[in-house]
Amino acid sequence: MSARPFKIPQSVLVVIHTPALDVLLINRADAPEFWQSVTGAKDREDESFEETAIREVREETGIDCAAGRLADWRLENVYDIYPRWLHRYAPGVTRNTEHVFGLQVAAGTPVVLNPREHTTYRWLPWRQAADACFSPSNAEAILMLPEFMA
Template sequence: MSRPFKLPLSVLVVIHTPALDVLLINRADAPGTWQSVTGSKDSEDESFQETAQREVMEETGIPCAIGRLSDWNLENVYDIYPRYLHRYAPGVTRNREHVFGLCVPEGTPVTLNPREHTAYQWLPWRKAADTCFSPSNAEAILMLPEFMQ
């Protein structure tokens, strides 16, 4: 049975503490590639908020109910990295990503899905922005203080 193609509709969730320490996770399929939680909608009917809640739980084991999930009302549109194009329908080359923040208490435990991520780290927001590989992820992290006001 073949897997269905991924939808080019995804979320980016910047998980952070009130002190603006940001959680970054290391991709299993690209060691040294640090990022925030990301993931595609499972279906057209799934809302971006539902996708964000599901992806946070799947990738980090953090239930969004312990924190404050906020929709930043931002979207990024970007070219899909060539190494991931095979996951999408033929001819799909761009993705639309909806941005959220999730403020969690200091010391929130993280349980990674080892098929997706191999390590995690909490970093001060500016260092986190410098560490993540994705320009849209770095930009979102740099906007974090604006969304904490």
């Protein structure tokens, strides 16, 4: 059995929302009460951020991005990787670059979680969703949602 490869420190954040600005939050299986939007790292160096976003949304929520409008917000966050997850990255890697997308879906869009990654989900009005996020960059992105919808 081969060793699991290190994560690539380039990821996506996808804020999934309805036209009424209700935001989907999912609860991490490995960190109870860590509510977040869809996130995930590139699988390969040459995987585009858009490909990563489409794959992660499908893997984590069962939502096909063709069912909504994926928008590249052209925002990137660079942040320190949480110490509890540093072991997933190559030695010496301490920072991650996160590219932000929005995905508008119809109200009532079905969500099917991957139970290995997330335990439950909820839709919240955007301000409440921002308050519920554990990640400051995730909360900040949600607070920008009305600007991107204007």
